[in-house]
Amino acid sequence: DAEITQSPRHKITETGRQVTLACHQTWNHNNMFWYRQDLGHGLRLIHYSYGVQDTNKGEVSDGYSVSRSNTEDLPLTLESAASSQTSVYFCASSPGLDYGYTFGSGTRLTVV
């Protein structure tokens, strides 16, 4: 069965370190998205991609980057982790907006 997987499920890192969160989907969806979810803010868009070599900034992109070298993967990198980036991160993919998104299981990141 097709799926979307995120790793790691939990991560604790120190302030200033570079961290990469993985997202891998086997749906063959062109569209992939990264969101963060915080109490009181709901899901906020970080970066998104509509295909290989295409990346775009979302609402809260400062301090984050992504790259898309193939259809299956969209890794999210925190260049220099900050305590404000402690959050739950969700990756999602979609064949087109009319179909909504399928979400991964999430990564809980704690920056200490």
Next chain:
Amino acid sequence: QKEVEQNSGPLSVPEGAIASLNCTYSDRGSQSFFWYRQYSGKSPELIMFIYSNGDKEDGRFTAQLNKASQYVSLLIRDSQPSDSATYLCAVDPGSARQLTFGSGTQLTVLP
């Protein structure tokens, strides 16, 4: 003004009752509307989508859309304790190719 607004709740209903969840949106060009259910500690899962004005029913769930009023709702009939979750409204604003999410409404169904 937030683009997609939901009452944060918590909303409590007794088992067997109808739960009504509401969402308003600001972009009149919005095309597609989605309801996601999120259990605590889990990822959101799509439960309903609606594109046209009116009602759409799927089992115990009914989505209602009124584009003139910029309003979308989700009704859950015969609510069960297993329906206790946070419900997220998501909107395709039409001007962009990503969904915008509301902050969610926490629903508790009391046995």
